[in-house]
Amino acid sequence: MLIVNLDSARGALVQEGRELLAAMEEALLAIETEGYTEERVNAIFRAAHTIKGSAGLFGLESLVNFTHVAESLLDRVRTGELFVEGAMLSLLLTCGDYIGSLLSAVEIGTEAQEPDEALRAWLLTQLQEYLDGTASDTAQEVAPFDEPYARVDVLQGEPVSSDLWHLSWRLSPEVLRNGMDPLSFLRYLGKLGRIVYLHTITDRLPALGDFEAEACYLGFELEFESNASRQEIESVFEFVLEDCLLRILPPHSQIEEYLRLIRELPESPQRLGEILLQSGALTPNELDQVLTRQHAEPQPAPPLGTLLLESQLVPQPVVAAALSKQKQVEDKRNHEQVFIKVEVGKLDQLINLVGELVIAGAATNLHALRRDMDMVEEAAQAMSVLVESIRDASLSLRMVAIGEVFQRFPRVVRDISKELGKDIQLLVTGADTELDKSMVERLADPLMHIVRNAMDHGIETAEERLASGKVASGSLRLNAYHESGSIVIEVSDDGRGLDRQRILDKALQRGLVQPDQSLSDAEVYRLIFEPGFSTAEQVTNLSGRGVGMDVVRRNIELLRGEVEVLSEFGRGATVRIRLPLTLAIIDGFQVMVGDEHFVLPLEQVIECVDLPPQEGRHHLINLRGEPLPFLRLRELFNIGGRASGRESLVVLQHGNSRAGVVVDQLVGEFQAVIKPLGMLFQKSRGLSGSTILGDGRVALILDVANLLQRASALSVGTPVRVSAGGA
Amino acid sequence: MAKTILIVDDSSSFRQVVGIALKTAGYSVVEACDGKDALGKLDGRKINLIVSDVNMPVMDGITFVKAAKQLPAYRFTPVIMLTTEAGESKKSEGKAAGVRAWVVKPFQPPVLLDAVSKLILP
Amino acid sequence: MAVIVQREEDASHCLGITGELNIYSAATVLQELLQALEAHRQLEIGLAGVDDFDTAGVQLLLMLKREAARQDKPLTFVQHSAAVREVLDLLNLVAELGDPMVIPLEDGECLS
Numbered sequence: 001m002l003i004v005n006l007d008s009a010r011g012a013l014v015q016e017g018r019e020l021l022a023a024m025e026e027a028l029l030a031i032e033t034e035g036y037t038e039e040r041v042n043a044i045f046r047a048a049h050t051i052k053g054s055a056g057l058f059g060l061e062s063l064v065n066f067t068h069v070a071e072s073l074l075d076r077v078r079t080g081e082l083f084v085e086g087a088m089l090s091l092l093l094t095c096g097d098y099i100g101s102l103l104s105a106v107e108i109g110t111e112a113q114e115p116d117e118a119l120r121a122w123l124l125t126q127l128q129e130y131l132d133g134t135a136s137d138t139a140q141e142v143a144p145f146d147e148p149y150a151r152v153d154v155l156q157g158e159p160v161s162s163d164l165w166h167l168s169w170r171l172s173p174e175v176l177r178n179g180m181d182p183l184s185f186l187r188y189l190g191k192l193g194r195i196v197y198l199h200t201i202t203d204r205l206p207a208l209g210d211f212e213a214e215a216c217y218l219g220f221e222l223e224f225e226s227n228a229s230r231q232e233i234e235s236v237f238e239f240v241l242e243d244c245l246l247r248i249l250p251p252h253s254q255i256e257e258y259l260r261l262i263r264e265l266p267e268s269p270q271r272l273g274e275i276l277l278q279s280g281a282l283t284p285n286e287l288d289q290v291l292t293r294q295h296a297e298p299q300p301a302p303p304l305g306t307l308l309l310e311s312q313l314v315p316q317p318v319v320a321a322a323l324s325k326q327k328q329v330e331d332k333r334n335h336e337q338v339f340i341k342v343e344v345g346k347l348d349q350l351i352n353l354v355g356e357l358v359i360a361g362a363a364t365n366l367h368a369l370r371r372d373m374d375m376v377e378e379a380a381q382a383m384s385v386l387v388e389s390i391r392d393a394s395l396s397l398r399m400v401a402i403g404e405v406f407q408r409f410p411r412v413v414r415d416i417s418k419e420l421g422k423d424i425q426l427l428v429t430g431a432d433t434e435l436d437k438s439m440v441e442r443l444a445d446p447l448m449h450i451v452r453n454a455m456d457h458g459i460e461t462a463e464e465r466l467a468s469g470k471v472a473s474g475s476l477r478l479n480a481y482h483e484s485g486s487i488v489i490e491v492s493d494d495g496r497g498l499d500r501q502r503i504l505d506k507a508l509q510r511g512l513v514q515p516d517q518s519l520s521d522a523e524v525y526r527l528i529f530e531p532g533f534s535t536a537e538q539v540t541n542l543s544g545r546g547v548g549m550d551v552v553r554r555n556i557e558l559l560r561g562e563v564e565v566l567s568e569f570g571r572g573a574t575v576r577i578r579l580p581l582t583l584a585i586i587d588g589f590q591v592m593v594g595d596e597h598f599v600l601p602l603e604q605v606i607e608c609v610d611l612p613p614q615e616g617r618h619h620l621i622n623l624r625g626e627p628l629p630f631l632r633l634r635e636l637f638n639i640g641g642r643a644s645g646r647e648s649l650v651v652l653q654h655g656n657s658r659a660g661v662v663v664d665q666l667v668g669e670f671q672a673v674i675k676p677l678g679m680l681f682q683k684s685r686g687l688s689g690s691t692i693l694g695d696g697r698v699a700l701i702l703d704v705a706n707l708l709q710r711a712s713a714l715s716v717g718t719p720v721r722v723s724a725g726g727a
Numbered sequence: 728m729a730k731t732i733l734i735v736d737d738s739s740s741f742r743q744v745v746g747i748a749l750k751t752a753g754y755s756v757v758e759a760c761d762g763k764d765a766l767g768k769l770d771g772r773k774i775n776l777i778v779s780d781v782n783m784p785v786m787d788g789i790t791f792v793k794a795a796k797q798l799p800a801y802r803f804t805p806v807i808m809l810t811t812e813a814g815e816s817k818k819s820e821g822k823a824a825g826v827r828a829w830v831v832k833p834f835q836p837p838v839l840l841d842a843v844s845k846l847i848l849p
Numbered sequence: 850m851a852v853i854v855q856r857e858e859d860a861s862h863c864l865g866i867t868g869e870l871n872i873y874s875a876a877t878v879l880q881e882l883l884q885a886l887e888a889h890r891q892l893e894i895g896l897a898g899v900d901d902f903d904t905a906g907v908q909l910l911l912m913l914k915r916e917a918a919r920q921d922k923p924l925t926f927v928q929h930s931a932a933v934r935e936v937l938d939l940l941n942l943v944a945e946l947g948d949p950m951v952i953p954l955e956d957g958e959c960l961s
Contacts, residue, residue: 009747012740049782049811049832050738056833057744064833071811176872178827179776179805180846181903186939188845200940202911208883211912213875213905214803220940239828239845803872 013054014107015341020047021096021103022407028096029410032089041084044092045074051099060111063102066120069127070095082130091126093411098123159252164196165224165233166249166258166281168265173215175243182218182240189236193226197279203267221272223279249281258282258290342397350393357386391671398438399581402480402489403431405444409451409478416455423473424459430480435487439559439579443489446552446563450491450575451476453549458495458573468570470494486561486603487581492574498567500524506533525565529553560688562655562705578655586674588691590667590699591650594639597699598663599672599691604704606651606658608666619714621660623651629711630660633702636686636710654704659711661702672701686710730847731755731772735765735779735791736809745778748836753849762786766794769801775847777806778839780832781817789817793824805846807839851878852898855885862889867898870906870933879909886917886924897928902936910946925949 024047027040048071055063070092076082101115114120171182189195201219205211226233230248237246247261258276262269273291276282282290360383367375406428417424435443459465459474466472477492500521507513507527527533531550556563561579580586580601588599609623620629630649633639643664651660672691688703732754734742739760746756757774759765763786765779777795781788788808795801807828808821818829830842851874854865864885870878886892894913899906910926917924927948929937937943 009740009743012743016738016740046737046782046784050741052811053736053780053809053832054738054741054744057741057836059835068833075811176903176905177803178825179803180827181805181872183904183936183939184846184848187848191844195939198939198941200907200942205908205911205915208912208916211879211908213879213909214872216904217908218904236845239842243827800873 010058010106013058014103016054017051017103018100020051021100023047024096025093025411026407028089028093029414031084032086032414036084038078041074041078045071045078048074048099058106060102060106062111062114063099063106066095066102066124067099069124069131070099073127073130076131082133088130091123091130093415094119095123095127158255160255160258160281160286161252161283162223162281163225163251164281165193165222165226165251166247166253166261166276166279167220167222167224167233168245168247168249168261169222169237170201170219170245170266171216171240172243173212173217175240176216177214178243180240180243182216182220185237185240186220189222189224189233192228192232192236193224195222196225197223199275199279201267201275203271221275221279221281223281255286255289255293258286259293262290341400346393346396350390350397353386353390353393357383357390360386388671396434398436399434400437400440401432401434402440402443402487403428404440405447406431406478406480408444409447412448412451413455413476416452420455422455422459422461424455425473425475427475427477428479429477431478433480433482433487435480435579435581442555442559443577443579446555446577447478447489447491449549449552451478454491454493454495454573454575458493458497460496464496482581483578486578489577489579490574492572494572497569497571497573498525498528498565499569503527521567522564525567528565529563564655586672586701588670588672588701589650590670590693591633591648591661591663592665592667593633593637593643593663594641596637596639597667597693597697598633599670599699599701600650600652600661601701601704602669604652604654606653609649609651611647611649611662619711621649623660628658628660629708629714630662631707631711631714632662634662634664636707652704652708654708657708657712659708661707661711672699674701729753729755730775730849731757732776732778732843732847733757733759733765733768733774735759735762735777735783735788737761737780737783741780744836745839748840749843752840752844754843762788762791762794765791769795769798771800774801774804776843777801777804778809778843779806780809781811781821789820789824789826792821792826796825807842807846853878853881861891861893863893863895865895865898865928869901870896870899870909871901871903872905875905875909879912882909882913883916886913886920886922890922892917892922892924894924894926895928896926896933897930899930899933902930902932906933907936907940907942907946911942914945 024044027043027047031037031040048067052064052067052071055067073082073088074092077084077088082088098116098119102111105111105113105115169182175182186195186198199221201221202217204217204219206217211217224233230250233248234241234246237244240246245264247264249257249261258281262272265272269291273282273287277284277287360379364376364379364383367379409428410426413424413426454476455474459476460468460470462472465474475494477490479490479492481488503524504513504519504527507524507530508515510530510533512527512530512533513519529549529552533548533550553563556577556579559579561577563575563577565573565575567573586599587602589602589605591598591600611621619631620627622628628651634641634643645664647662647664648666649660649662650666651658670693674689674691686703686706687700688706689701691699691701693699732749734745734749734756735758736742736745737760742758742760746758749756757768757772759768761783762779765777766786768774777792779788779791792806792808795804795806805828806826807830808826809832810817810821810829811832821829828842828846830839851866851868851870854867856863856865862885864882866878868874882892882894914924925948926946929948937946
């Protein structure tokens, strides 16, 4: 029994299956919008085919059986027996969804339970209807694991005394060229029992002039001791059955069968008689009987060509031992992907860099041994450059294109627009923008919600659109791009836009704002992210279920990101999500206040300027004609003492807003490995994490978005001039 | 020295499982993700057996086997082709290319191991 | 790849085959061995270095043996490698192709 730990491979199966389903869906949608091509149908077929193949390895019968039927249908499409039309596309899309749910069950170890019996039955019926409509025989759910053999031999007459199997085997000249070595099959036969006697027949070796070294001329007569069934023995030879003559006589076969055997074999009865006698297959007496009958019933020798075995036997795959049952209760709390697909190029680059690092390390050691400090410094320099490159390269392994998230939306938009009775076009741009893999997974749900919301509430019906002078079909755009160390993802629609008044009314009604409060548009729009806020008058199937944009905001904030809405009434709205590129390491800019170290994300640092001591007592300065709010870290974190020399102003940007922070000292650039703050500090003002400095001290990483908000809140009073230039 | 098997299949999870099974049984394994990739692996190294899927992107299994049989060092290498019940027409094409051993997908690892050990023992 | 090394020893011409004796090398090896047989009155072929031996290899040895008998020249195979012995045991051909100086044991193992 083969014992293999396949747990890790199950994860790979699930991931790969999902990718294949995505490719299948993409191809189905492409057929729907752009028409049938062979390539697309092949892609769909291959997806079903590959999933079935891999699932089979794990003995996932439910998955195998279902994909088999879908595959059969797709095969008919591929061969042109069936034509793809709208209903079939919808059916196949739903099949893809169902297969996805089976994969999910595999992922969490509940594949023994049927996720949706009714759906499965319905889909199978639908698929079968298509299959029944074609001329070929109907595809049944395949049961590949336990098909019994059908053949039973009925024996009558006089049995011989030998209790061994007798095998006669003659090979066609071609077997060796086809890569089949008779020796291998004989060795394998040894697994089923014991070869008691074997006679190699060399009679067919030709004269030297006719001999081809690559042709096979041998034959074998075997006496075989085994408890195996005839089918099991026969299955040993399944790959050469077409290229050989094989006769298998069970123990105690009838004299008649030996007679038939001798007639069918190419050698003379006398020669075969000798071998059978020598091998113990027949006693002298039995051989006599055979030969007597042979003479009594003269038969023309059959021509050699007909001697090849009639292929009346269908070899079946040997029953596979079931793999040990997976543990039913697996840890269900965390199904984040264990595997990540990495572009080979990225990996190669990393490996190269590590190789260089190894060499540089050796060089450093050498120089250190020689006490050559100049060279050591140089080598250390080279190493730190390499370490930085390796950091970048390994981080890039985690980066994937956001297209991985976007790719599911064509289907979503198609389905939702059908459901809503709206005609909505989807435009996807920036799909190759990369972001951290862990974010991709956690971004999917919030994005889905935003998209649904836009389609449901944002985009109007065709009539409304026409009435307001727009084209009948609405459009939805998914866009992504990089901007100052962040990735920005936008969902835009050309619908009715946000209704400021309605949001305000609702907010008043819910007590979220006071009647006398004056709010900017942005502040009003931000209200839709408040818990429990939903303005939809009609609760539809799609959105407006109470859980709303507040969940979206929470999810995005968990990723250290932020979300905002831009809107133009009557023209459309854009939801903009801004996320950090990665969650693990940042390029930091280190500053000091008193003895405390702080790190600012370098990408958000615009410039540094000297702040003259007498300036900046207020929270707003004039920087080259622009008012800039700022705050002092010393005040924010209650750090005692005074700045000894000149203070510096670090200008920060986040999104569209800018502000400055005042610090005592600028230290320089620094790579910071982010360590999360403990529970105690999670709500802390303006902090996003901590990091360990080269000398072992702790530095706090500042949350720029939060600092900016604070700075603008503080900025009251008149701007004062900053006379200094850049630092 | 362990016998070496070249596995050609576009599914990486498939290759992984089959690879584990074969290695556990004592074979060495070389993997390729399609026919073209597989031809690249036929670079003079000793390959005792090829296990190839039929349906693959870039270069399908039949085309690959035909090409492999043109390479002097691999012209007699045994091939196990993985097929589907639906693939009868492919089968005759494969036969013409010299393929004799077929294993019907889907299967569980012991089935393939069994087929492999009929052609070569580890 | 098969490599054939030749040397003279007493009256006998000795050959040693190293490497593959299989379908890939059978045709060329056979030609070389036939030439050697042609050129000498007596041949001793050492198989100690044969590490890959298949049906094509078996047939080659059988053909050589037959050809030597036809030319009435003594031909012996000696120093069979483990790979060769395994095949000859399996095919029950030790009597034809085995080392005449070695007495096969019960379990098929050879003294060498």
